[in-house]
Amino acid sequence: MNELLTQSLTYIRSFGIIGNIFLILLQIVVVFVAALLHVAYATYWERKVIAHMQLRLGPREVGPYGLFQPFADGIKLFFKEDIIPATADKPIFYLAPVIFFVSALTSLAVLPFFDGFVVADINVGLLFLLAMSSLGAYGIVMSGWSSGSKYSFLGGLRSASQVISYEIAMGLSLVGVMIMSGSLNLSEIVRGQHAITTGVYAIPQVLGFFVFVVAMFAETNRLPFDLPEAESELVAGYFTEYSGFRFAMFFLGEYTGMLIMSSVGTICFLGGWTLPQFVTNALPFLLFVPGIVWFLMKVYCFMFFYYWVRATLPRYRYDQLMAIGWKVLIPIALVNIVFTGTMKIMGWF
Amino acid sequence: MKSPLIKTVFFTEILKGLSLTFRTLFRPAVTRRYPKVKPVVAAGFRGLHALSKDDEGKLKCVGCGLCGAYCPSQCIHIYTNEGDDNKKIVERYEIDILRCIFCGFCVEACPFGAISLSEHYEYSNYSRAEFYMTKEKLLENWDRYFAGEKGKRYYREFWRPLSADMHGHEGQAMFSKIPDAIRSGGKK
Numbered sequence: 001m002n003e004l005l006t007q008s009l010t011y012i013r014s015f016g017i018i019g020n021i022f023l024i025l026l027q028i029v030v031v032f033v034a035a036l037l038h039v040a041y042a043t044y045w046e047r048k049v050i051a052h053m054q055l056r057l058g059p060r061e062v063g064p065y066g067l068f069q070p071f072a073d074g075i076k077l078f079f080k081e082d083i084i085p086a087t088a089d090k091p092i093f094y095l096a097p098v099i100f101f102v103s104a105l106t107s108l109a110v111l112p113f114f115d116g117f118v119v120a121d122i123n124v125g126l127l128f129l130l131a132m133s134s135l136g137a138y139g140i141v142m143s144g145w146s147s148g149s150k151y152s153f154l155g156g157l158r159s160a161s162q163v164i165s166y167e168i169a170m171g172l173s174l175v176g177v178m179i180m181s182g183s184l185n186l187s188e189i190v191r192g193q194h195a196i197t198t199g200v201y202a203i204p205q206v207l208g209f210f211v212f213v214v215a216m217f218a219e220t221n222r223l224p225f226d227l228p229e230a231e232s233e234l235v236a237g238y239f240t241e242y243s244g245f246r247f248a249m250f251f252l253g254e255y256t257g258m259l260i261m262s263s264v265g266t267i268c269f270l271g272g273w274t275l276p277q278f279v280t281n282a283l284p285f286l287l288f289v290p291g292i293v294w295f296l297m298k299v300y301c302f303m304f305f306y307y308w309v310r311a312t313l314p315r316y317r318y319d320q321l322m323a324i325g326w327k328v329l330i331p332i333a334l335v336n337i338v339f340t341g342t343m344k345i346m347g348w349f
Numbered sequence: 350m351k352s353p354l355i356k357t358v359f360f361t362e363i364l365k366g367l368s369l370t371f372r373t374l375f376r377p378a379v380t381r382r383y384p385k386v387k388p389v390v391a392a393g394f395r396g397l398h399a400l401s402k403d404d405e406g407k408l409k410c411v412g413c414g415l416c417g418a419y420c421p422s423q424c425i426h427i428y429t430n431e432g433d434d435n436k437k438i439v440e441r442y443e444i445d446i447l448r449c450i451f452c453g454f455c456v457e458a459c460p461f462g463a464i465s466l467s468e469h470y471e472y473s474n475y476s477r478a479e480f481y482m483t484k485e486k487l488l489e490n491w492d493r494y495f496a497g498e499k500g501k502r503y504y505r506e507f508w509r510p511l512s513a514d515m516h517g518h519e520g521q522a523m524f525s526k527i528p529d530a531i532r533s534g535g536k537k
Contacts, residue, residue, distance in 0.1 A: 053370045057380045312370045313363065 005290075006116055027119045031108050039255040040070035046307045053311035077251075080244035087148030088241065096146060097242065097249035100139025104256040107132040111263045112187045114273040114291035125186040126178065129264055130171055133219055136257065137163040140221075140228065140238050143250070147241035155237025158318065159221060159228030165325040166218035166225075172333035173211035176340040177201050177268045190272035199276020202269040204343075207336040209269045211329050213305075216261045218325065220254065222306055224313040225321055232315075262302030263295075270298045393507040395451045396470040398444050398482060399490035401463050401500065408488065409463035412439040416455035416464055424448035425455060442484040447477065460512040462504050467494035 012019045044059065044066070051058030059066030084093060110125040112118040122128060137160060144156015178184060180201060181192030193201050202209045218225040229237030239250040266272055273291030280287050316324070356362065381388060390396075401409045412429035424445040432438040455464050467490060474480065482490075495503060 049374070052374050052378060055373065055376060055379045057378045057382070060382070308367060308370060312366045 005114075009116060024119060027117070028109075031113070031119060032105070035105070035108050035256060035259060036252070038259055039252055040074065042255050042259065042303060043073070043251075044070045045303070046310075049304065049307040050311045053308075074248070077248040078245060080247075082244040082246065083241075085148050085241050089146035089148070092142050092146035093241075094246075096139045096143035097239075097246045097253070098139075099142065100136050101249040101253040101256075103132045103135040103139065104253040104260065107260045108256070110186060111260070112190060112267065112272060113263075113295055115187075117292075118187060121185065121187060123183070123185045126174060126184045126189070126264075126268070129186075129260070130167065130174075133257070133260075134163070134167060136253065137167075139253070143242065144238040147238070149241050151234045151236070151240045152238050155228045155230075155234045155240065158234075159238055162218055162221070162225065162227060162321060162325075165322060166215045166329070169211055169325055169329035169333050170215035170219060172330060172337060173208040173215060174268060175333070175337050176205045176208040179337070179340045179344050180204065186267050186272075190267055190274060193271045194274040194277065197278070199274065199278065200269060200271045205269065205336065205340070207332055207339070209265075211333045211336070212265060212269065214324070214329055216265060216302075217306070217309065218321070220257045220261050220306075222258065223310040224316050226315060227318055227321060230315060258303065258306055259299065262299045262306070265302050266295060266298040272298075390468045390470070392468070393503070394468045394470070395453050395466040397467050397472055397490060397494075398446070398449070398455075398487055399465050399467050399494055400442060400484065400487035401461075401465055401495070401504070402488065402491050408439060408484075409461050410439050410442060410459075411461060411463070412437055412442075413460070415458045415460065419454045419458035421452060421454065422448045422450050439484065442487065444482040444487065446472075446480040446482055456508045459508070460510045462508050462510050465491075465495065465500075465503065465508050469494055 009023065012023050015022075047069075048058040048066075059069040062068045062072045084090065107129050109119040110122060110128050112121070140159040140163070141156045144152045144154075144159065147153070177189060180196075181189040183189060183192065189201075193199060196204070198204065217223070221228050227237075228234075229239070234240065239247060242250060271294075273295040275286060275294055403409050412427055414427050414429075417423070417425040417427050426441070426443045426445075427439065428441040429437050430440045451466065453466060456462075456466060469490075472480075491500065
């Protein structure tokens with residue numbers, strides 16, 4: 001299966017630039033549709049997991065086992081009235097959800113889903129991802145600023161400071177990965193992991209992995225760090241005033257963001273589409289399973305962890321959030337960088 | 350795992366919480382899927398009202414008005430008149446269900462067991478008029494929910510009036526018109 005796909009890709013590429021453009025468009029469509037379907041069912045899966053963790057049943061009514069619930073929700077959102085507050089700064093109000101959603105979707109371009117399948121195989125992939133997640137913060141800040149509502153404003157401010165603080169920790173936690181693989185290209189990072197004994201960077205980079213996972217929750221505004229949209233205090237935070245399709249854009253953007261963070265975690269720490277070599281040496285038949293399966297399984301583990309933590313932990317206080325970010329995560333990440341750098345210079349990695 | 354530092358570093362408490370939620374994931378849910386799976390209603394549940402009929406299929410109510418006098422939300426309206434043979438007849442017996450609080454005092458107040466509460470509780474509707482129960486509708490409810498042996502059994506077990514057990518001595522002034530069958534609660 002892997003060979004077949006690689007061969008057909010090479011065949012289409014042989015048509016020169018037209019073949020390449022066709023291939024890229026095809027890839028974009030596939031990635032876009034697959035990602036949006038994943039987002040739709042991520043909401044369904046989240047509701048199911050959290051419901052069962054709280055001894056409830058979750059959606060059951062639309063379709064068998066409520067499987068069509070995401071589509072029912074989507075259709076409902078499309079037909080909702082689009083309300084714009086009178087005090088809103090309209091151009092920015094219109095622009096904010098688009099920026100948020102587009103920046104989330106753009107990140108999909110650089111993710112290698114399996115060997116050779118990446119829309120844009122650029123050499124600064126990891127930096128690009130960090131840049132896009134920062135750009136998403138602009139959407140949040142702008143929506144909070146332009147809504148003309150106190151709740152939105154507070155949510156936007158909180159989100160800005162939270163995302164900026166945790167972006168530092170996240171970037172620093174990934175520096176260890178960059179040092180070990182010697183590349184910012186995500187495919188190269190996966191290949192670098194495949195080459196080492198453990199097969200995943202999560203084991204030599206355990207500190208970095210820990211910092212990344214915590215920062216991942218904060219970056220995507222998920223519990224226990226969902227202060228920008230704290231329901232009990234801020235109604236819905238920065239998107240309080242949004243309704244209908246504009247709300248759906250924030251919603252989709254948030255879940256796409258979760259998928260992307262899960263994918264980044266999978267690619268940088270859990271070996272992407274590969275299995276560790278000692279596993280495939282012991283069980284060679286696993287090599288016949290396409291890489292996308294391993295990739296998705298790892299991503300789903302991250303997604304499940306998101307839901308699991310959401311069902312377990314209460315929200316942190318705002319000063320606790322900042323204290324964890326600046327006083328714990330950033331020092332740990334710096335120690336990790338020093339440690340990894342020393343090991344690299346000594347030649348042990 | 351006793352030292353607070355170790356607890357903080359390894360998040361023992363968070364991990365405990367996570368394991369609890371994970372175990373809960375596999376326990377059966379407590380949700381009752383109500384419209385699809387109806388709950389079992391206990392006998393004697395206080396639901397929609399019905400006016401009892403006696404063995405001959407006639408209205409048990411004599412129009413004394415005790416239920417209306419007792420009703421805390423004053424939602425029972427009774428209008429009586431003089432019939433052809435100078436007997437008191439109940440012309441209208443109406444209950445405004447939307448005001449009723451289902452306390453069951455009317456059932457307790459009635460000396461004849463003429464008003465009863467059925468186990469039927471799903472009677473939502475689109476107009477307020479549907480909830481204004483007339484004598485005819487209340488009698489229909491009896492046929493629907495208490496027809497036959499069930500009505501008699503419920504009379505015995507749930508709304509048997511205290512007066513049914515009263516037996517005065519010879520010559521004492523009593524509700525002289527009460528037939529023995531009603532007074533003994535159909536027990537014989």
